[in-house]
Amino acid sequence: xxxxxxxxxxxxxxxxxxxxxxxxxxxxxxxxxxxxxxxxxxxxxxxxxxxxxxxxxxxxxxxxxxxxxxxxxxxxxxxxxxxxxxxxxxxxxxxxxxxxxxxxxx
Amino acid sequence: xxxxxxxxxxxxxxxxxxxxxxxxxxxxxxxxxxxxxxxxxxxxxxxxxxxxxxxxxxxxxxxxxxxxxxxxxxxxxxxxxxxxxxxxxxxxxxxxxxxxxxxxxxxxxx
Numbered sequence: 326x327x328x329x330x331x332x333x334x335x336x337x338x339x340x341x342x343x344x345x346x347x348x349x350x351x352x353x354x355x356x357x358x359x360x361x362x363x364x365x366x367x368x369x370x371x372x373x374x375x376x377x378x379x380x381x382x383x384x385x386x387x388x389x390x391x392x393x394x395x396x397x398x399x400x401x402x403x404x405x406x407x408x409x410x411x412x413x414x415x416x417x418x419x420x421x422x423x424x425x426x427x428x429x430x431x
Numbered sequence: 432x433x434x435x436x437x438x439x440x441x442x443x444x445x446x447x448x449x450x451x452x453x454x455x456x457x458x459x460x461x462x463x464x465x466x467x468x469x470x471x472x473x474x475x476x477x478x479x480x481x482x483x484x485x486x487x488x489x490x491x492x493x494x495x496x497x498x499x500x501x502x503x504x505x506x507x508x509x510x511x512x513x514x515x516x517x518x519x520x521x522x523x524x525x526x527x528x529x530x531x532x533x534x535x536x537x538x539x540x541x
Contacts, residue, residue: 357528368521368532412473416528419464420490423473
């Protein structure tokens with residue numbers, strides 16, 4: 326079983342919306358995770374790391390909820406260019422979740 | 432730094448043929464891995480290596496071999512290609528949990 330599971334979506338949101346994805350994990354000892362972004366037919370690229378204190382970078386916020394064993398990625402003021410697939414993965418298990426597909430529409 | 436490079440970018444094989452996908456990194460990372468991604472699907476780990484001379488199986492290792500004779504190179508060998516191996520193959524290297532991916536090899540087996 327993979328360490329992380331994701332809702333594949335798709336999430337279709339209008340430009341300017343706030344959208345959040347969750348990624349549940351099974352290993353309660355896990356302490357760090359990563360969010361990657363993958364554009365169509367391209368390689369995944371690191372978006373953010375997620376530790377116990379969470380992480381914020383501009384419009385993007387990642388948090389770790391230990392009690393419920395999930396990590397979240399919040400995107401505020403969505404842009405058309407945010408359309409991509411977002412992947413989560415745990416530090417201790419290099420098997421990625423299936424990815425959540427986001428489409429931001431005008 | 433070139434990062435992670437993969438060759439070839441595209442390849443068409445006939446069923447039963449063998450070939451090697453090349454992967455090289457210039458970041459001196461100990462950890463390297465191979466994933467495959469089928470259309471509309473997530474990444475699946477094929478094999479990985481935590482250092483030169485050390486390799487291990489991932490989720491879907493059958494039909495593939497790897498070797499790690501140097502830190503820089505991690506080739507993936509398809510022993511006898513099958514149509515089910517039609518996919519995009521990504522190589523990655525990493526340190527501290529973060530992985531850097533190559534641009535991928537698109538393989539079609541007919």
